[in-house]
Amino acid sequence: MGAHLSTTVAEGRAFMQLVDGKAADSLSGERIDVVCPSDGRSFASIPASGKADIDRAVAAARTAFATASWARMPALERGRRLTRLGLLVEKNASELAALESRDTGKPVRQGRADVNASLRYFEFYGGAADKIHGDTIPFLDGYTALTLREPHGVVAGIIPWNYPLQILSRVVGAGLSMGNTLVVKPAEDASLTAIRMAELALEAGFPEGVFNVVTGTGREAGAALAGHPGIDYVTFTGSPPTGTAIQQAAAVNNRGVTMELGGKSPQIVFADADIEKAVPVLVNAIIQNGGQTCSAGSRILIERPAYEEVAARLAERFEKLVAGPHDADLDLGALISARQKVRVAQMVAEAERAGTKVLARGAIHSEAPASGHYFAPVLFGEVNPESHLAQDEVFGPVLALLAFETEEQAIELANSTDYGLIAGVWTRDGARQHRVAKRVRAGQVFVNAYGAGGGVELPFGGFGKSGHGREKGFEALYDMSATKTVVFNHG
Numbered sequence: 001m002g003a004h005l006s007t008t009v010a011e012g013r014a015f016m017q018l019v020d021g022k023a024a025d026s027l028s029g030e031r032i033d034v035v036c037p038s039d040g041r042s043f044a045s046i047p048a049s050g051k052a053d054i055d056r057a058v059a060a061a062r063t064a065f066a067t068a069s070w071a072r073m074p075a076l077e078r079g080r081r082l083t084r085l086g087l088l089v090e091k092n093a094s095e096l097a098a099l100e101s102r103d104t105g106k107p108v109r110q111g112r113a114d115v116n117a118s119l120r121y122f123e124f125y126g127g128a129a130d131k132i133h134g135d136t137i138p139f140l141d142g143y144t145a146l147t148l149r150e151p152h153g154v155v156a157g158i159i160p161w162n163y164p165l166q167i168l169s170r171v172v173g174a175g176l177s178m179g180n181t182l183v184v185k186p187a188e189d190a191s192l193t194a195i196r197m198a199e200l201a202l203e204a205g206f207p208e209g210v211f212n213v214v215t216g217t218g219r220e221a222g223a224a225l226a227g228h229p230g231i232d233y234v235t236f237t238g239s240p241p242t243g244t245a246i247q248q249a250a251a252v253n254n255r256g257v258t259m260e261l262g263g264k265s266p267q268i269v270f271a272d273a274d275i276e277k278a279v280p281v282l283v284n285a286i287i288q289n290g291g292q293t294c295s296a297g298s299r300i301l302i303e304r305p306a307y308e309e310v311a312a313r314l315a316e317r318f319e320k321l322v323a324g325p326h327d328a329d330l331d332l333g334a335l336i337s338a339r340q341k342v343r344v345a346q347m348v349a350e351a352e353r354a355g356t357k358v359l360a361r362g363a364i365h366s367e368a369p370a371s372g373h374y375f376a377p378v379l380f381g382e383v384n385p386e387s388h389l390a391q392d393e394v395f396g397p398v399l400a401l402l403a404f405e406t407e408e409q410a411i412e413l414a415n416s417t418d419y420g421l422i423a424g425v426w427t428r429d430g431a432r433q434h435r436v437a438k439r440v441r442a443g444q445v446f447v448n449a450y451g452a453g454g455g456v457e458l459p460f461g462g463f464g465k466s467g468h469g470r471e472k473g474f475e476a477l478y479d480m481s482a483t484k485t486v487v488f489n490h491g
C-alpha cells in the first residue's frame with residue numbers, strides 16, 4: 001500500500017443532479033468539491049443547490065404525483081420497476097461499491113456489503129408493493145367500512161453520509177413502493193451513489209419526476225426542502241440537532257416526519273454468556289464503518305464476575321485493529337471528514353482528561369496518507385455511567401465498558417441514556433433473554449447477536465432521542481402512507 005490510492009473511479013468528474021428525469025447543474029452554477037476521506041484530496045464536484053433548485057425539483061415531483069402515472073399505476077407494476085432497479089444495482093455493483101468507498105473512505109468490502117443491502121431493499125419493497133392490504137371494519141347495519149393505504153404525495157428524503165446508498169435505498173424502496181414521488185437530498189459529504197441511483201432509476205423505467213436527487217448543503221438545500229410547502233412528508237436520518245431543525249421546518253406546514261437520529265446502544269454481557277462467540281461481534285459492532293453507524297454498539301455492560309475476562313479479550317483485539325485507506329480494505333477506513341475527526345478526538349480527549357482509563361488503542365497504518373482523516377480505535381474502561389462517554393453518541397471507533405452487579409442494574413444502565421435505538425443481550429439463560437429483551441427501551445433487541453445495519457426485513461427506529469417512526473420492513477410502508485377510511489351506506 002503506497003501513499004497514493006489506486007482508486008480512480010469518478011476522477012475529475014463534474015457530477016450533475018437529477019431533476020425531472022434530466023441531468024441538471026445547480027441554477028447558480030455553484031459547485032461543492034467531493035473529497036476522498038482517505039487522502040483528504042478533492043477528486044470531483046457536485047452541484048451546490050439552493051432554494052430555487054429545490055423549488056424546481058419539488059415542482060417536478062408534484063407534477064409527477066398529480067399526473068398520477070406513478071400512484072395510479074398498478075402496485076404490481078411499481079413493484080416490477082423497483083425489482084428492475086435492484087437488478088441494475090446488482091449489474092453495476094462494482095461501480096457503486098467503488099464510488100461509495102471513495103466518497104466515504106469506507107473499506108471496499110463495506111462498500112460491497114452496502115450495495116448488497118441496497119439490492120435487498122429493492123427486492124423486498126419491489127415484492128411488497130402489491131402486498132399491503134387495508135381492512136374491512138364491522139360497522140353499523142346497512143354500512144360497509146373499509147380502509148385504503150394512500151401515498152402521502154411528495155416525500156422529502158434527507159440522507160446522511162455514513163451509509164448513503166443503504167439509507168437512500170430504504171427511503172426510495174419504501175417511498176416509491178407506496179406510490180409517493182420523491183425529492184432526495186443526499187449529504188454534501190457523500191452524494192455520488194445517490195446521483196448514480198437516480199440515473200439507474202431512469203434506466204429501470206421510472207417515469208420522469210418520480211425520483212429526483214438534489215445535491216447541496218444542509219443549510220441551503222436541506223433546509224429549503226424540509227420547510228417546502230410542496231412537500232407532504234419528510235423522512236430523515238442523521239444527528240439529533242439536525243433532526244430538531246428539520247422537524248421545526250416541517251412543522252410550519254404541519255407535515256409528518258420519520259426521524260432516525262442515532263443512539264448510544266448497549267450490549268449487555270452476562271457472566272453465563274458464550275464470551276468467545278460474543279467478543280468478535282462486540283468488536284465489529286463498534287468498528288464497522290469506523291463507528292459512524294447510528295446503531296453502533298458503543299457501550300458494553302458487563303456482569304462483574306466476567307468483567308476482567310471480557311475487557312482483556314476486547315483489549316487484545318483492539319490492539320490489533322488497523323485503520324487505513326479504503327482500497328487497502330483494513331479493519332476500518334478514515335472518518336468522513338476533518339470536522340468529524342475533530343469531534344471524535346475532542347470526546348476522547350475529554351474522557352482522558354476526566355481520568356477514564358484507556359485499555360487499548362488500535363493503530364493507523366504507517367503508509368496511510370497523513371492528509372487522510374484517520375482515527376485509531378480506542379477502548380475505555382471502566383467508564384463512569386454518568387460521563388459524556390457513557391451518555392453521548394461519539395460516532396467514531398470508541399468503545400466504553402461499564403460493569404454491573406445484578407440483572408436489575410443492567411436494565412437500569414441500559415435505559416439510562418436519552419437514546420433508545422438498539423441493544424444486544426448476551427446470556428444462555430432463556431428466561432432472562434425474554435425478561436431483558438422486554439424491559440430494554442430500544443427499537444430493536446438482539447439476543448446472542450447484534451445486527452447493526454443488517455436485515456432489511458426488520459423494522460428499525462428508536463425511542464426518545466433516537467427518534468420516532470419506523471424504517472425498514474413492512475412498517476416503513478405504513479410510515480410512507482396514510483390510512484383512508486371509506487364508509488358506504490347501502491341501506
Ligand code: ADP
Nearest residue numbers: 159160186187217218219222223238239242245
Ligand atoms: P453532520 O452534522 O455530521 O453533517 P447531519 O445530521 O447534520 O450530520 O446531516 C445529515 C443530513 O442532514 C445531510 O444531508 C445534511 O446536509 C442535512 N442537513 C444538515 N442540516 C440541515 C438543516 N438545517 N435542514 C435540513 N437538512 C440538513
